[in-house]
Amino acid sequence: MNRSDRLSERLRRGELLQPDCPSRDVLQHVTSRWGVLLLVVLMGAPARQALRFSELRRSIGGISEKMLSQTLKWLESDGLLERRQLDTVPPHVEYRLTALGRQVGRRVQGLADWIETSMPAIMEARASRAKADAPTGRVHRL
Amino acid sequence: MNRSDRLSERLRRGELLQPDCPSRDVLQHVTSRWGVLLLVVLMGAPARQALRFSELRRSIGGISEKMLSQTLKWLESDGLLERRQLDTVPPHVEYRLTALGRQVGRRVQGLADWIETSMPAIMEARASRAKADAPTGRVHRL
Numbered sequence: 001m002n003r004s005d006r007l008s009e010r011l012r013r014g015e016l017l018q019p020d021c022p023s024r025d026v027l028q029h030v031t032s033r034w035g036v037l038l039l040v041v042l043m044g045a046p047a048r049q050a051l052r053f054s055e056l057r058r059s060i061g062g063i064s065e066k067m068l069s070q071t072l073k074w075l076e077s078d079g080l081l082e083r084r085q086l087d088t089v090p091p092h093v094e095y096r097l098t099a100l101g102r103q104v105g106r107r108v109q110g111l112a113d114w115i116e117t118s119m120p121a122i123m124e125a126r127a128s129r130a131k132a133d134a135p136t137g138r139v140h141r142l
Numbered sequence: 143m144n145r146s147d148r149l150s151e152r153l154r155r156g157e158l159l160q161p162d163c164p165s166r167d168v169l170q171h172v173t174s175r176w177g178v179l180l181l182v183v184l185m186g187a188p189a190r191q192a193l194r195f196s197e198l199r200r201s202i203g204g205i206s207e208k209m210l211s212q213t214l215k216w217l218e219s220d221g222l223l224e225r226r227q228l229d230t231v232p233p234h235v236e237y238r239l240t241a242l243g244r245q246v247g248r249r250v251q252g253l254a255d256w257i258e259t260s261m262p263a264i265m266e267a268r269a270s271r272a273k274a275d276a277p278t279g280r281v282h283r284l
Contacts, residue, residue: 014261016179016254019204023261024175027254031173033166037158062161079267100263107256111249112158112169119156119165121242125221 029074030104034060034067038075040112042097043105050084050096080104171216172246176202176209180217182254184239185247192226192238222246 014023029035041059045051051059057068072095075081080101086092097105115122156165171177183201187193193201199210214237217223222243228234239247257264 014258016182016258017201017203022265023257026257026261026264027178028175030257031175031178031253033170033173036169036173040158059159061159077268077271078264079271080264100260100267103260104253104256107249107253111173111246111253114246114249115165115168115172116156116158118242118245119168122168122220122222123164125242126219129219129221 026078029071029078030080030108032071032074034063034071035075036108036112037063038068038071039080039097039101039105039108042081042095043102043109045096048096048102050082050094052092052094056095075101168220171213171220172222172250174213174216176205176213177217178250178254179205180210180213181222181239181243181247181250184223184237185244185251187238190238190244192224192236194234194236198237217243 014026015021016023016027030039037060038056041056042051053068053072056072057063057065060068072081072083076083076095080098082096082098084094084096086094156168157163158165158169172181179202180198183198184193195210195214198214199205199207202210214223214225218225218237222240224238224240226236226238228236
């Protein structure tokens with residue numbers, strides 16, 4: 001298989017374990033800290049409603065305007081998000097997930113839900129590990 | 143509700159949209175570029191087999207020793223991964239997912255599979271966007 005055949009094979013299905021596969025960029029966009037949270041907020045909008053920039057920013061604690069803009073651009077360029085400019089004064093821009101975006105959104109939301117509900121088990125694992133790693137009393141007595 | 147009540151409520155279920163919730167660290171660990179790929183590789187090991195450091199490194203194209211070590215430590219500290227040192231010469235260390243790790247691994251694998259199989263649709267969205275954004279001929283004629 002020559003290089004061009006390999007590329008077209010890869011475009012039929014991405015290969016995340018290959019360092020030069022473009023699927024790694026998409027993974028980066030949807031699993032970036034703000035990408036995940038943006039997808040979760042857009043999935044949570046009632047009746048697939050579009051949300052304004054200011055609403056998105058308020059919903060995601062700690063996100064800056066710059067990072068929100070960047071993340072919206074990534075998801076839009078991957079075809080996951082639709083951006084619409086409204087003819088209002090002042091002008092508003094709103095965003096909603098595309099059908100493709102809702103597909104990935106469901107998976108990201110499932111992962112986010114798992115993390116939220118599993119936090120007690122994870123905190124317990126962390127605490128028992130911290131205990132096991134703690135220096136023994138003997139060290140302090142020396 | 144005072145601060146301590148809010149914290150205990152949060153530990154019963156994380157709140158990813160809150161900037162100070164510890165669930166954000168876990169999200170960061172499992173959705174970091176290398177966290178996702180490490181989970182995918184460990185989920186793919188036949189019969190829940192443990193994998194050695196060197197096997198993990200070979201399986202994940204482009205990962206450095208340093209980043210692999212860091213990511214393994216994160217997942218281990220969250221209780222998602224078990225590390226076992228073998229009494230061999232030279233000594234080997236092997237890793238396998240815990241039950242908790244397999245739960246999150248299934249979700250991350252679902253997301254990774256979606257990205258790999260959806261690459262044709264995503265590349266098409268990118269191409270049509272690039273075309274729409276391209277400067278018109280008029281600009282070049284000026």
